[in-house]
Amino acid sequence: MKIAVCLKRVADTTSKIVIGADGKSIDEAGLKFVPNPYDEFAVEEALALKEKAGAGETVVYSLGGDSAAETLRTALAMGIDRAVLLKSPGSPDGLAVAQALAAELGTGGYDLILFGKLAVDDYNHQVGGMTAELLGLPCITAVAHLTIDGGVVEAEREIEGGIEVATCSLPAVITCDKGLNNPRLPSLKGIMAAKKKPLETRPAALGDATLEVLGLELPPERQPGRIVGEGVEAVPVLLELLRTEAKVL
Amino acid sequence: MASRILAVMEQRDGALRKVSREVVAAARRLADGSGGTVDALVLAAGPVADADSLGRFGADHVLVATHPDFRLYQPDGFAATIGAAATGYAAIVFAATSTGRDLAPRVAARLKVAYASDVTALAAEDGAVTVTRPVYAGKALQRARLTAEPAVVSVRPNTFPAVESPKAGEAGTVEVPAFATRVTVREIKAPTQAALDVSEAAVVVSGGRGLREPANFRLIEELAAAFGNAAVGASRAVVDAGWRDHGAQVGQTGKTVSPGLYIAVGISGAIQHLAGMRTAKTIVAINKDKDAPIFKTADYGIVGDLFEIVPRLTEEVRRARGAQ
Missing domain, CATH: 3.40.50.1220 (TPP-binding domain)
Structure with a gap:
């Protein structure tokens, strides 16, 4: 089985966000960057599926600047066979990114293309589904449980108040949710091996963006709250405030 | 110019989901800026309870697309139907739910237009749709403009309260085009824990x-x-x-x-x-x-x-x- 994984380099989720000088992006100074957490589920799933099949190839793609090479090396250290960096300044328009990925992945002969369900920076939640649509491939998004047997995919995805069970055939695109697996940590041996694994770089063919970012700002600060009391005696005070002041009861 | 807005409804088991009225309320904000109209689109296998109440909540038309495969979510069929019906609309509004988040990107990719997900504010300005959407999990707010038509957006649940805003709610139908079934939703299983979802609860x-x-x-x-x-x-x-x-x-x-x-x-x-x-x-x-x-x-x-x-x-x- 030949599997592609799409991986994005994002600011660590524990980062404090500072708005950059252009007023449209974040100030990256001093931030730690990591593989997008949902994409790590995709990497782990690709590795587990290849191990189970006993044969195949896993390839990781990232669209971004030179710094994304470091993120790709992390995936190689986890066990992915080779990496491709699609050099690009990126785009806030998910469709423009999906067009670049579809152009690249469409000719790869992949049985399975895996994404994280969303990237924890722009929260666009769309590139996987769009790429599938552009490629004319079946797609199941936000998958928390996956089985593949004889070319048939069965996937479970959480929906409001239930779990949706969906099926499709390979080749397919799957986007991964938390709960799918527990991503392995790169071993020391893996980190050493990753240095010798192939990492190709080529330019990305981004589509034209029709979404333009006008600005980025910090959300309004919440009004400072107050401690209404200590222990059980404070409960009636709280109830009264919820009723009369917050009016939520 | 008066613009037409398409609001995509959600139903489960033949009943309209609560978030659907919120989608109409959000669509209404785009329409009202330009004296436009809102068409609510219901995709289902048969009659949907409460669909006729959508006029009361701001829908000028209530359109129904009926197909035997639409009992559960049918991603390929829904995307094909909305894609075919999209002509002439200035914007298509979805709910940012598990279904809307899956469906909206498919529709946007078909139409080759940008999609803004999970928006918490939206407006029609100078012939384009502008949105505000939380990024970095709400640690920052992005303001963006969608310049292609139709503008595809999904709105965050609990953000656009349903309001009574009586309109005609005139009934109509939308044709379901032939579509290739690539994905089949087989069933909805009960969850192991909480039945009510944190993202929609009051x-x-x-x-x-x-x-x-x-x-x-x-x-x-x-x-x-x-x-x-x-x-x-x-x-x-x-x-x-x-x-x-x-x-x-x-x-x-x-x-x-x-x-x-x-x-x-x-x-x-x-x-x-x-x-x-x-x-x-x-x-x-x-x-x-x-x-x-x-x-x-x-x-x-x-x-x-x-x-x-x-x-x-x-x-x-x-x-x-x-x-x-």
Whole structure:
């Protein structure tokens, strides 16, 4: 089985966000960057599926600047066979990114293309589904449980108040949710091996963006709250405030 | 120029989902700026209860696309139908639910237009749609403009309240084109835990490590039950420890929620958790550590032993609601 994984380099989720000088992006100074957490589920799933099949190839793609090479090396250290960096300044328009990925992945002969369900920076939640649509491939998004047997995919995805069970055939695109697996940590041996694994770089063919970012700002600060009391005696005070002041009861 | 807005409804088991009226309310904001109209589109296998109420909530037309395969969500058929019906609309509005988040990108890719997900504000300005959407799990707000037509957006649940805004609600039909079924949704299984989702509930009660062990989530469940309409949430720490399903996780690698009331019990308030719940209208924190960061974000805090406070709170909420 030949599997592609799409991986994005994002600011660590524990980062404090500072708005950059252009007023449209974040100030990256001093931030730690990591593989997008949902994409790590995709990497782990690709590795587990290849191990189970006993044969195949896993390839990781990232669209971004030179710094994304470091993120790709992390995936190689986890066990992915080779990496491709699609050099690009990126785009806030998910469709423009999906067009670049579809152009690249469409000719790869992949049985399975895996994404994280969303990237924890722009929260666009769309590139996987769009790429599938552009490629004319079946797609199941936000998958928390996956089985593949004889070319048939069965996937479970959480929906409001239930779990949706969906099926499709390979080749397919799957986007991964938390709960799918527990991503392995790169071993020391893996980190050493990753240095010798192939990492190709080529330019990305981004589509034209029709979404333009006008600005980025910090959300309004919440009004400072107050401690209404200590222990059980404070409960009636709280109830009264919820009723009369917050009016939520 | 008067613009036409398409609002994509959600139904389950032949009944309209609550969020559908919110989608109409959001679509109304785009239409009203230009004296335009809202068409609500219902995709189903048969009649949908409450669909005829959509006129009362702001739909000029209520369009129905009926197909035997539309009993459950049919991604390929839904996308084909909306794609074929999209001509002439200035914008298509979805709910940012599990279905809307899956469907909207497919439609946008078919139409080769941009899609703005999970928006919390939107407006029609100078012939384009502008949106505000939380990014970095709500740690920042992005303002963006969609320049292609139709503009495809999904709106965050609990953000655009349904309002009575009587319109004709004239009934019509939309043709379902031939489509290739690539994905089949076979069934909806009942969840193992909470039936009410944190992202849609009006009240969310969340528990954290302060509960000490998974069995003590019973206290959280009882408090949620006392509210009648509350969902049970959880911090990342307890989800990672396997106490709760990941679907309950509130925060940057979980869900971002905007309920009317959020109660954080035994949650210290890590930055990634605060990001997920800071848009709640009212936040209550119960924690034994008076210096916990959660108290800086909470409107009301109680310092003390949650094992004493929560049962008392449950009792008081029950009494307060019983008295209404």
